[in-house]
C-alpha cells in the first residue's frame with residue numbers, strides 16, 4: 489500500500505507569516521495543504537476566506553484541499569474554485585442538496601469531498617459516491633484545532649474503507665482532528681489514506697520530522 493498522504497492544516501500555522509509557513513511545509517514534505525474555512529455560524533469559530541486562498545495559491549504548487557465549514561456553502565463554491573482550490577469538501581448539513589453541491593464542484597473542474605461529523609452516519613454519503621473524490625471523517629467536532637481524537641470514529645473509518653473498496657473507484661479516505669504520531673497508526677490500520685494534522689505539524693519546531701513521524705507511524 490502506498491504511503492499515507494499528509495495534509496497539514498494551515499489553521500495551526502503562524503497567521504502573521506502565512507506565506508513562509510506554506511513554503512516551509514512544502515519543503516518539509518507535505519503532500520497537500522488543508523485549508524479550514526469557518527464562518528462562525530456552522531462552527532463556532534471564524535478563520536479565513538477565498539482572498540487568503542488566492543494569495544497563497546500564487547506561491548504554492550501544492551494541491552489545495554479546502555474544507556468548508558460554512559453554511560450555506562453553495563453560494564461560495566465558485567469563489568473557492570476561482571481562488572485556486574484543487575479539492576473542495578463540504579458537510580452534508582451545510583445545505584439541502586448535497587448531490588447538487590457535489591455536481592457544482594465537479595462542474596467547476598474541481599475534486600469533490602464529503603465531510604462526516606462525529607455524529608453523522610456513513611450512509612449520508614452512500615448514495616453520492618459516484619460524485620465523490622474524497623470522504624473526510626471528522627475525528628473531533630469541527631471548529632478548533634488542538635482537540636482530542638474521538639476513538640469512536642475508527643469503526644466509521646473501517647466501514648467507509650469497505651464501502652469505498654466496493655465501488656472500485658479511487659476515493660480518498662481522509663481523517664481530520666486530533667491526528668498525531670500516536671493516533672495516526674489506528675487511522676491507517678482502519679483504512680485511511682490521507683491524514684490532516686494541524687497542531688501535530690505546525691505546533692512542532694521541525695516540520696519535516698513531524699510529518700515523517702505521522703506518516704511513518706503506521707509502518
Ligand code: DX5
Nearest residue numbers: 497630631633634666686687
Ligand atoms: C477542525 C479542523 C481541523 C483542525 C485540525 O475543525 O477541520 O482541520 O485544524 O487541527 P488538529 O490537527 O490540531 O486537531
Ligand code: ZN
Nearest residue numbers: 524555664684
Ligand atoms: Zn479541516
